[in-house]
Amino acid sequence: MYTIMAIKLSPRNKIAPTVQEILTRYGCIIKVRLGLHEASVDACSASGLILLELLGDEKNQIIKLTEELNSLEYVTAKLLEI
Structure with a gap:
């Protein structure tokens, strides 16, 4: 299961430093991290997407991470188990 x-x-740009701080605290349960945003020579997107693969057996930590991220204005975190 993933x-x-x-x-x-x-x-x-406004919220990324706070999100980075949270992700650093939970770094031991993050197996893979991928950050995506639109970028070109002339512009950089104001929105971004981070995809994480988490250690599935760390349910309590995953719940805490999700709640902490979702408590922030400008941030939405969703979980998917497949």
Whole structure:
């Protein structure tokens, strides 16, 4: 089973440092992290998406991480188990 979290940040630049701080605290349960945002030579998107693969057996930590992220303005975190 895979435990995947999708985190949407908008505006990305305003909230990213706080999200980074939270992710660092939960770093031991994060197996894979991928950050996505639109970027070009002329512009950088105001919104971003972070995808995480989490250690599925750490349910309490995953719940705490999700709640902490969702408590922030400009952040939405969703879990998917497949």
